[in-house]
Amino acid sequence: MLPDGYSDVPAGKLATVVTCLDMPAPPALRADPAPQPGVRLERVAAPETGWYRDLYRRIGAEWLWASRLTMADAALEAVLHHPDVEVHAVMKDGRAEGLLELDFREEGVCGLAFFGLTPAAIGNGTGRWLMNRAVERVWFGQDRAPVRRFWVHTCTLDHPQALGFYIRSGFSPVKRQVEIFDDPRLTGALPRDTAPRVPIL
Incomplete structure (x- = not known):
């Protein structure tokens, strides 16, 4: 447990507050936008790792997503090609512009x-x-066993509207954690000029 007050974060590391959210039952769906x-x-x-990392980077670099960029190809393939992992892409005019991984x-x-x-x-719904x-x-997927729980984590490095979006979508916050990890801009996983709003120390 962290003590009350300030705790130093070592140089070269990032710290973020993670909110864990659960959805124990299906919510009423919000109306689809136009x-x-x-x-x-x-x-x-069975997505190809290069394709997946390109999409992951285009979505998440600004929010300092890096975990999937540093995994070995074999380890990443083991996740993405697992029969109980689903990767869905939002296609816009023939190009992947969104990721849903279940x-x-x-x-x-x-x-x-x-x-x-x-x-x-x-910005267009x-x-x-x-979601x-x-x-x-x-x-409601008919080809899978029923679930009793749907969960997601978000953190203070994510888009500032992410937490509110998940709550409006039917998730409820259940736990808060602090995560400390290597700054991916210093390990080479992301360029040093990524996410300039977060200073490199």
Whole structure:
């Protein structure tokens, strides 16, 4: 347990407050926004690691996502090609511009492993539309065993609207944690000029 007051973070590290959220039952779906021309959701079976990392980076670099950039190809493939992990891409005009990754590897549970959009798909309701598709797939997918819990984590390095978005979508905060990790701009996983709002120390 961290003591009350300030705790120093070592140089070269980042610290973020993580909020853990649960959805123990299907919520009422929020109304879908008006359909966006050229946008569809496509399941990607056994995604190639280069394709996946490109999309992951275009979505998450600004928020300092790096965990999937540093995994060895074999380790990443073991996750992405697992029969109980689903990767879905938001396709806009033929290019992947969003990621929905659902992890069903724990019996009766689904983790929203990664959820996000590139700048090209933000700001027009596509996020709400994508979350509705996620909720439908998790709770009402006919080809999977029923789940009893749907969970997601977000943190203070994520988009500032992420936590509120998840709560409005039917998730409830259940736990708070502090995560300390190597700054990916210093390890080479991301360029040093990424996310200038977060100073490098």
